Amino acid sequence: MATKGSGQSPRGPRPPNRLGREKSPFLLQLAYSLVDWFPWGQEAFDKAKKENKVIFLSVGYSSCHWCHVMEEECFRCPAIGRILSDHFVSIKVDREERPDVDKVYMAFVQTTSNGGGWPMSVWLTPSLQPFLGGTYFPPEDGVSHIGFRTILLRVLEQWKHNRTSLLENAQHLTEALQARLKMAAGARGEPPPAEEVSDHCFRQLADAYDEEYGGFGNAPKFPSPVNITFLLSYWAQRRGLSEGSQALHMALHTLKMVAHGGIRDHIGQGFHHYSTDQGWNVPHFEKMLSDQGQLAVVYAKAFQVSGDQFFADVAQGILLYVSRDLSHKSGGFFSAEDADSFPDAGSSQRKEGAFYVWSAAEIQRLLPEPVGDATEPLTLGQIIGHHYGVKEAGNVSPTQDLNGELQGQNVLTAHYSLELTAARFGLAVEPLQALLATGQKCLFEVRSQRPRPRLDTKMLAAWNGLMISGFAQAGAILGQEDLVQRAINGATFLQRHLSDPASGRLLRCCYVGHDQAVEASSQPIWGFPEDYACVIQALLDVYEASGDIAWLEWALQLQSTQDRLFWDPQSGGYFCSDPEDPYLPLCFKDDQDGAEPSTNSVSASNLLRLVGFSDHRDWKDKCAQLLAAFSGRLLRAPVALPEMVRVLAAYQQSLKQVVICGDPRAQDTQALLRTVHSVFVPNQVLIQANSKSSGFLFRQLPFLTSLSQWEGEATAYIWENNACSLPITSPRVLRKFLQK
16 A cells, blocks of 8 residues: 555556646645646636636645645545545645745735635635635634635535625625725825834834843744844944834844744754744744845844854854755755654654754763763763753643644753853853864764755745845855855856846746756746845845945846836836736735845835945935835834835935945955944945946946045045045044944
8 A cells, every 4th residue: 555645546656747847846745646736827727717617726835834734634635635626726836936926815815814824725716816715724624613625615515506796706805905905005205204114113113022032922933034134223323322222132132032042953053934932942843045044144233233252153053054955056045944854764754843853862862971070970961951951751832732743852942041051060161162062063963864854946036145145244244255255156146047148037946957957947937026126135245245346237237127027107116026917816015024024125225225336316216216105004014114114214314335445355455344344334335446346336436536546555435425534544443434
């Protein structure tokens, strides 16, 4: 007999469905499903219209734990599989591959069900209008819920007997949602007042702040880098004021608590996606590239602000993990690692977190080495167990382990500071750090022999952009050229594999195929606005870190392309998908900074920075129009858009254009550059003017002709409010000017 979930029938291998022709690792996982899945596309749409069938749309992603649960419980059930295959046109979408589809139907689900998430389940008319939606459904009815099978049968009954009413209802829902989305921004003629909006955003964050554990709100909790970035910028604008001090405390305390928690992988580094509990102890174990890129930036900035080496070490740990486990030889970055994995090589059933958790007995067995000369025996395992909160019965509460997969297991969490653990065992801090490093190395080697979680080898333009920014900004702040070079390699990958030279457009994704070669989609998926926004941001960061003018030139070209394809000339701002797409019933604009910053928030920042690099007045006007387009949202609920609030404040302040003139290889030039990178200034751009870049920069920024120090001693100038500082050659003096 076939093993559970093997994709085979008792009579032999099941032929692959249409997903077997796809490139997405998530879709390929379902190629032997009992359900006759279609990918999103014309074949499915034509079948639904020709046979007049309801479309069942299921949206998920490869590292989603509950997507795997619903697949196991519902889509591998023969009865449910027959209903879906015989009576519906079933479409499976990888949300990371098609964020446009995901966002449109998620907007419907969130509006009609007061919730959202993945797996997302939506029922559509043959014309692709939604009429029913939700997230995870168990297979059968329970005391407090309706099962997926019952929902399918009820939809079929309604489609058979009340089709006209259902179609009319779908049309009304679509029109109402479109009208609501158009009204949501509440555009006005000019951007709202930055100080009022910033203070409101800060108060909203302060009201939701968790004083004990850091972060915002209750479980589940996300690190939310956009909140941290806003708070650091708010502090920089209000230094010396109580609100500024409070903002800095909120940011740094949150980052420390997150890094101490089980959401951080203390053995292999990097971060899991989110925590299921308030104290950051028990995560859902998927690791997402987008999280690593953003967190590398905020931890590096925390070091820049505080000088605390702890934050630098965390940032370096993230980048070590990504370089080791999420990197392709081409320079690109993979999307994610799964939450689930096999407990051992002989298992046939994956469990959540199996790769990451430990029993107390296992740690004691693996780390028996005696420590010190105390009269009572003390082992390395005892020290590791104490410091990381290991318990004999396991340290995972049943409320965080609904499926019982973590019973008796421990998620390593730094329960104590180094000082407290050292005092507990009569050690000094430095020897304790060495012992912890020894234990971590041993556990890492043992863990490396376990079955690894599945790796999603899809490479996304937007997420690669976020990760390139992580390497570029952290490398510049920490003064590590190897990290900057990794960012350059990533940008080169984007140019080679995710850019179409004929049209100048970006592609959304590429994949790892046979022999580890990079492969394109069988049908090109053109880049979405978020791809342009994140790639442009990355190119600007690489330019500031490396001084290579080619990346700045490409950024300007891509911004023009993004404007042409996605800008809304009537109301301002960028659509989240192609406004000409005939298959999406809605077209709207992102107005939420969530696990990732919204397209419009990143784009607003890019437009403002590009004005500093090019004096392109049209982009300054676009930045103003974009901020005005979201004025209603910014005034009512700025906490929904903390990154855009940050940009609004920068827009209404004076932008500092820091110009460094000199041989980029010379020590005096490097000293000035290191000074600029070491100071946290949220509203500046760094321009490296030398003989190689002067032609392009002179065309973009005519004021550079007034600066004379092109040869000889390296010199810095700060151009602000249409006035230029005196020449600065001392790093100490430059630091003072930057901190004003």
